[in-house]
Amino acid sequence: MAWIGDANNVAYTWLQAAQLLGFRLNVSTPPGYGLDPKSAPAGDHLAVFDSPLEAARGADLVTTDVWTSMGFEAENEQRRRPSPAGASNERVMAAASAGALFMHCLPAHRGEEVTHEVIEGPQSVVWDEAENRLHAQKALMEYLLLGREAA
Numbered sequence: 001m002a003w004i005g006d007a008n009n010v011a012y013t014w015l016q017a018a019q020l021l022g023f024r025l026n027v028s029t030p031p032g033y034g035l036d037p038k039s040a041p042a043g044d045h046l047a048v049f050d051s052p053l054e055a056a057r058g059a060d061l062v063t064t065d066v067w068t069s070m071g072f073e074a075e076n077e078q079r080r081r082p083s084p085a086g087a088s089n090e091r092v093m094a095a096a097s098a099g100a101l102f103m104h105c106l107p108a109h110r111g112e113e114v115t116h117e118v119i120e121g122p123q124s125v126v127w128d129e130a131e132n133r134l135h136a137q138k139a140l141m142e143y144l145l146l147g148r149e150a151a
Contacts, residue, residue: 002026002059004052006033018045028055052087063103088114
């Protein structure tokens with residue numbers, strides 16, 4: 001699995017999943033926005049790359065998020081400078097495994113962290129991902145509001 005983007009909450013969640021489920025997470029972050037070594041212990045579950053292309057090489061899943069996460073809007077211009085435009089692009093997806101999927105938790109900024117061709121391409125499952133999240137959130141709301149699972 002490849003994460004391409006800054007070390008935000010989504011990246012750390014993927015890192016936790018890699019540790020728990022035993023898969024390898026390849027990470028490529030813009031300079032100055034890498035994983036905190038205290039929060040990202042080394043091991044077989046993590047490999048860090050300077051290049052998004054190298055991080056994606058052979059991956060079954062490539063995922064990213066916006067370069068400027070919520071709460072960091074004041075840093076938007078500063079954060080965009082070291083980020084290669086369209087880091088999740090056709091070349092990156094071509095480096096991934098033949099059946100690799102592309103995910104993005106949305107909203108996406110086309111031309112910044114992902115190209116139009118990738119997010120709308122045949123490897124993209126972003127719309128299914130969003131729909132699945134909607135149903136999971138609805139179930140969680142029902143459970144929290146009613147204190148029970150649906151019949």
